[in-house]
Amino acid sequence: MRNASPSTNVPLQLRDAVAAALALEPAIFGRAGAVDAAAAYPAADIAGLSGAGLLGACLPAAFGGVGLGHGAESADVLREVLRTIGRASLTVGRLYEGHVNALRLARHSPAALALLADEIAAGRISGVWNAERGEGLRAERIAGGWRLTGHKIHCSGSGAVRRPLVTARIGEQGPLMMLPEVGGERVDLSVWRAAGMRGTATGTVDFTGLVVPDAAVIGEPGDYYRSPGFSGGAWRVLAVQLGGLDRIMALHVERLGVRGGGDPVMRARLARAGAAHEAARLSVREAGRRAEGEGEPAAIDAYVDLARGGFEELALACIEATRRNVGLGSFIAPDPLDRALRDLETYLRQPFLDASRDNAAGWLLGHGGCFA
CATH class of the missing domain: 2.40.110.10 (Butyryl-CoA Dehydrogenase, subunit A, domain 2)
Known part of the structure; x- marks a missing residue:
């Protein structure tokens, strides 16, 4: 399950971040069951991110980073890094996204960035x-x-x-x-x-x-609430969640493959899940590009708010189709599908989703009902 390579128009160091995340993915996924069973902080996985340089990648170059996530040119790269880590473990993805969020919020304060750079040098994340x-x-x-x-x-x-x-x-x-x-x-x-x-x-x-x-x-x-950093930045959570949805889809297909492809009803459910997954992928891609671009802040907020509400509905449709096709096995630990589903169902409970939908609707009412 490898993602498409990011554009060759971005600097090599940025593209290396995706390769680093992909290299860590199997080990993080392999430890995820034990982390879940013990409800234990994934210290080994955070150490892996640190060793691969991914904790510091979002720092500006002046502080030893490569500016991952700073500007439109690296939006696709950051999305694929977050997605890959989320596909390995939503728990680790959640922690890493919080760390990235802290670095983004601190980006205009050299003193704050210096403090966070010291934490990164010690192998510690922020949030x-x-x-x-x-x-x-x-x-x-x-x-x-x-x-x-x-x-x-x-x-x-x-x-x-x-x-x-x-x-x-x-x-x-x-x-x-x-x-x-x-x-x-x-x-x-x-x-x-x-x-x-x-x-x-x-x-x-x-x-x-x-x-x-x-x-x-x-x-x-x-x-903290200044637009579009607060609402617009929520696209990064969606990128992590998309990784979780990737994992669910892969495990869903694997289970149906064991049954020889299932019956027509199961294949119809899989098709609905696949359509929801693809719509979610495209929505997250566009939300990230808009959020990291130079658009009007209110329009960015509205688009990401729309993506948040839409992603929840699409992910829940994918989850429902998966649970119905796989049946009781999708609820029983230590099956990785059980964990992936539980994690995403929990992570989807983001705050103020109704308010986000309402803001998006208000923007649409004033702009002819669609985004350019």
């Missing part, structure tokens, strides 16, 4: 922790920095990520991005009992009392 309940995370101004109070929830990589990118409220202003240094003693992993994505080390983190120096602050209040 973006924004989810919260109640009062969430708050920051109070002190001399030379900020003192934090509160928690974040659904923090993937808890205990392994030492420098996450978090958002903290400052009075009535928009959230401020910062890179606190977090120890494992602040993490509660007991709350993560999800059916899928079990190895993401997703927990609740208490930041109360932590002090963040000004050098670890990124941008101004409200920059």
Whole structure:
């Protein structure tokens, strides 16, 4: 299951990133069952990404990277890297995408990039922790920095990520991005009992009392939600999920092949699954190219929002056809199909999908019902 090679118009170092991901894919997939069974953080897989240079690839050249994902010319390359890692393991893909997201959000802050480059040199990933309940995370101004109070929830990589990118409220202003240094003693992993994505080390983190120096602050209040980086950047999650859908389709075909191709009803379901998969692939490709291009921010947001809603529906159609064709075996561990399905069903539960669909609909209403 090799993806098409990225365009030869991109620099060699960028194309090498796809080759590196493809080389790691078999080993990551081979360990995924054990990671799932133990609900264990995939330390060996993150070490593999580090050794292959994929943790630092998204850094600008000035910080030792190759600028992966920075600009339209590398959008296809980043998509294939994320897709390949997601095909190997959605758990590892989720963690890697969060790391890429943190680097992208920090790209205009040399001081923040330097901190993250140090983490990468030590073999550690970063991530973006924004989810919260109640009062969430708050920051109070002190001399030379900020003192934090509160928690974040659904923090993937808890205990392994030492420098996450978090958002903290400052009075009535928009959230401020910062890179606190977090120890494992602040993490509660007991709350993560999800059916899928079990190895993401997703927990609740208490930041109360932590002090963040000004050098670890990124941008101004409200920059986190600035268009199109926030909504438009969601295409990268879709790229990882597409990899999971690749794996499900391959395993689906494998099971039908054992039965000699199945009966006409099964083949009809497979055809519907294949059509959904192909539509999802094309949608993710176009969303990435638009998001990393130079288009109008509102149009980028609307297109990626449309892709998010559409991808969920297409993926669920593919999942349903697979489960019906394979039957009870698709629900029984340690079958890799069971794991792939559980992981994608869990990962698809992204926040604010209805709001995304509504934003896309609003844009379509004002632009004749279609995108150019």
